[in-house]
Amino acid sequence: MSAAVVLLLLFFSCVTSNADEVTNFHISLSSSLTPSTNSTWISHSNKFAFGFYPTPNGYAVCVSFTNYFDKSRTVVWTANTDDPIVPDNAVMLLTEDGLVLKTFDSSETISIIGKSSRPVGGAAMLDSGNFVLLDYRGSVTWQTFDHPTDCIVPGQFLSPGTQLLSHASETDLRKGMFRLKMQTDGNLVLYDSDSLDVTRDAYYASGTAGRGNKTCLILLNDGHLFLFDGTSVVMNITAGGSPAFEVLYLARIDPDGIFRVYNRSWQPEDDWRPMWAVSDDKCYPKGVCGINSYCSYKDGDAADCRCLPGYNRISSVVGCISNLVVDCSDNDQSSKFEMTRIQNVTWEDNYYSALDVSSEQGCKEACLKDCSCRVALYRDGQCRKQKLPLRYGRWQTVIEDVAFVRVANSSTAAGNKVLCSSL
Template sequence: MSAAVVLLLLFFSGITSNADEVTKFPISLSSSLTPSTNSTWLSHSNKFAFGFYPTPNGYAVCVSFTSYFDKSRTVVWTANTDDPIVPDNAVMLLTEDGLVLKSTDSSETVVMIGNSSRPIGGAAMLDNGNFVLFDYHGSVTWQTFDHPTDCLVPGQSLSPGTQLLSHASETDLRKGMFRLKMQIDGNLVLYDSDSLDVSIDAYYESGTAGRGNNISLTLQNDGHLCLFDGTSVVMNITTGGNLTFEVLYLVRIDPDGIFRVYSRSWQPEDDWRPIYCGYKDVDAADCRCLPGYDRISSGVGCISNLVMDCSDKDQSSKFGMTRIQYVTWEDNYYSALDVSSEQGCEEACLKDCSCRVALYRNGQCRKQKLPLRYGRWQTVIEDVAFDLRCLFDIKGGTLICI
């Protein structure tokens, strides 16, 4: 019997042996929600809520903390992250097929949430943050714990082949730019959302590839986050504390691409505090573009805001190169040339209107594709970076760098 079913026994008034009779569930068939009136179903102790969650862009279907325990109503699960916003006149109905979202002025299904191969008999919002659908016999047919979005709560695991997706922003619940993948090869990897599952596109790897195909990322009740193969711990990511029901933990891949562990007490006036950020104690990442570059609106990377006229391919009379220290990017070049010096690399880039950034090392000049990705500060870098973000003031004859 699953842990979810055991918890539900506290709520049930009884399970009959007659298959024709429906088990009495906390949320029965034909129960419904609307954004404007009864917008959520609550867990037994009013800690968690499932249902319509207000955002600046409209309503989304989420599992969140209730305002009684968390004034900000932190979201831990979101339905349909590709397009989470539902019409203001939506109604959600629990049916034998699953949770059906319809418009009040139409019988047409807008979204199906948690559909099941077995007829559904009822549902429950559990106190551990798991929203569960059950068949008529009380067996789990679908649960949010099996379909995580950007978070894990204690008792939840990220199983092989699944991933967490960041939100677009703190208030925009659409799919964002980063993902954390628990690969079936046993490796836990951070990628941008549009990349392939290949090492060259990773900006973090746990280094556990080949350790087994049954490894999951697991958050335990004491805040211990680890890679677990079902028998033993493969890798500790954080250490656990003393198990106490007065402290709650949360793991989330944030919109900035950093994977953080948070903690807070159950006191309503408390707030979430990061207790672990990133990996290898990299906890002060500042994700931003260099001066003269803007973050692209979709995807990951930065693009130059310098306007150039490529009718004249040689830009040396109009622009100049700036040497950038202690910065490097993913080395994704479209052309590599043999040159005799750093100055030769600058000149080669200026004579190519497609060139914005070049990396120089040991007599080779590599012109980089845009957008630039995975930029980072490092004190020891073999490459010398040159950036086209200076232009000549025609009247004054000076070089102005933006």
């Protein structure tokens, strides 16, 4: 990074907002949008749009590129990602309280987007991709840059304690399965969305823990992505290059859990291309296949999610469950069940019992005799009985674990007695 760029960044504090000072109100109080008529407010250069965005499930309130630059109108910010879809008869009104979303034929408020701490005097869709609410003096009182959803654009910070949340799919703008957290300890970490902020649940970390609570993630308009602590560059993630006026960039955590930096030209017929990715392995994200399953991947293919033997897939989010029923009062387990062997597969090693055994056969028998044991992992003479549900399953030839899974044998119909079933 050039000395000039570093000096410029010293004027910014990562723990404060990315405020743009705007003196002219592009959007005045009482202005409104509806999905069917005036559906968006456009930035000065016609680059970004704020307003109603059509999805296969209905309309959502978003900031997106306009189709002048991007035929697909790529979304860079989404309101209310827990439940982003709004009624077709919605109307959005700019008031002193913020953006109030109502139904057209009712005075009932659906939600307030960008609720301001000070009376709002106007708003603007900026050419940076930042939608801002302004007070009567023209100072920013709320902005989308302070509330990122799944991506950041050049000039935007991911501040300490904030995170990006993936979308559920390319067309479903609800929050999905993965998140990128800029932790207050200075570490940038990828997790699945339901996990705790703990090392065992992370599948990527920048290794910068301990660099302080001012460290943030920044993307510049040359594709340079880096961590900055308010004084110096902590870590360069991408190198970037010479700023190009006619090239667009964004950094996004995609629905598949991979964090990528994209670029494209301003030509409408062009498309986004990944210029960097945290991994090209589609099985890299922990939890990509859900519980009681494992992920297999070959270069160029999508992640192949497979259930444990005897388990059935519920969904890619949930994973797999079993209707296997075990009567723990029955001492003759081997007459009803057997252990199926799977090689080169492992999960999070969350065992409740570990035994030293002389062979794979010894591990199979130990699990079969224990009615609480559904799965055991064997390696180097140790048998580790696993707790259910199993998480973070992965198939790879380099994995030395051998798994044994309890299934009903051919003479038994699984689930005859509903006594204790497994996830």
